[in-house]
Amino acid sequence: EGVQPQEYTLIKMEVVAPFPSKLKVLDGRKVFLAAATLRPETMYGQTNAWVLPDGKYGAFEINETEVLILTQRAALNLAYQKYSRVPEKPTCLVELTGRDLIGLPLKSPRAINQIIYTLPMLTVLTDKGTGIVTSVPADSPDDYMALHDLKAKPALRAKYGVKDEWVMPFEIIPIINIPEFGNKAAEKVCADLKIKSQNEKEKLAEAKRLTYLKGFTEGTLIVGEFEGWKVQEAKPLIRSKLIEANEAIVYSE
Numbered sequence: 001e002g003v004q005p006q007e008y009t010l011i012k013m014e015v016v017a018p019f020p021s022k023l024k025v026l027d028g029r030k031v032f033l034a035a036a037t038l039r040p041e042t043m044y045g046q047t048n049a050w051v052l053p054d055g056k057y058g059a060f061e062i063n064e065t066e067v068l069i070l071t072q073r074a075a076l077n078l079a080y081q082k083y084s085r086v087p088e089k090p091t092c093l094v095e096l097t098g099r100d101l102i103g104l105p106l107k108s109p110r111a112i113n114q115i116i117y118t119l120p121m122l123t124v125l126t127d128k129g130t131g132i133v134t135s136v137p138a139d140s141p142d143d144y145m146a147l148h149d150l151k152a153k154p155a156l157r158a159k160y161g162v163k164d165e166w167v168m169p170f171e172i173i174p175i176i177n178i179p180e181f182g183n184k185a186a187e188k189v190c191a192d193l194k195i196k197s198q199n200e201k202e203k204l205a206e207a208k209r210l211t212y213l214k215g216f217t218e219g220t221l222i223v224g225e226f227e228g229w230k231v232q233e234a235k236p237l238i239r240s241k242l243i244e245a246n247e248a249i250v251y252s253e
């Protein structure tokens with residue numbers, strides 16, 4: 001972890017009922033996967049969520065009706081944050097692994113796709129954010145390559161019990177134009193750098209650096225309420241709106 005605290009936005013992705021047997025104890029509650037992002041303005045382009053298959057997660061009660069699924073570490077961090085409204089000792093209603101979450105259908109704020117699915121990504125870190133990541137393959141090289149791998153490799157899907165219909169219908173949704181990279185910056189930069197899979201960490205770090213910088217300084221939104229706005233200007237407004245609507249939570253670590 002860095003020396004500077006990192007401020008994330010936690011996106012509340014609602015798990016659509018009926019719940020599978022592992023989540024039956026949560027029946028009747030509003031259950032969310034909490035995804036940590038630095039790019040709340042990209043939420044229009046969500047195609048899926050990512051979990052680490054062998055990662056440990058828990059379902060934590062945050063008030064009478066709402067439950068957040070995230071790592072225990074993140075639940076504790078959140079509880080100690082003054083304005084989170086999470087009790088200081090959040091109750092874990094059920095312990096889960098990433099495998100238990102794969103295939104869960106979600107409704108996520110601002111997503112153009114009505115339903116997105118929870119899928120495995122092998123590079124998710126459980127000691128960063130919440131251990132849950134929302135996937136925006138148009139603008140995130142990690143997300144683009146992980147989705148590309150799942151689409152291209154039937155054996156990878158089989159290994160994690162991923163059904164074709166959770167992956168194959170989901171195409172990149174262009175949401176931001178960057179003059180140098182077009183409307184699918186992550187795809188363009190991954191192709192330019194000849195990245196072959198989600199495991200090419202060094203090349204992906206370079207791809208992230210390039211897209212992150214240009215997206216922020218030169219990107220323009222091409223969808224949604226802020227269509228035509230510069231990313232830089234829209235970002236804080238979209239973030240505040242998500243938080244005011246109780247669709248997202250401030251989180252730092």
Ligand code: A2H
Binds near residue numbers: 006
């Ligand atoms: B970002 P930083 Cl469109 N493990 O959100 C791996 N990656 C994680 C994570 C974890 N536990 N928690 C969060 N992340 C991802 C959107 C996005 C992101 C876009 C473009 C770039 C980008 C959609 N995914 O991040 O190490 C999340 O993905 C580029 C760095 O704290 C989060 O923001 O700087 C970002 O990494 C946080 O990374």
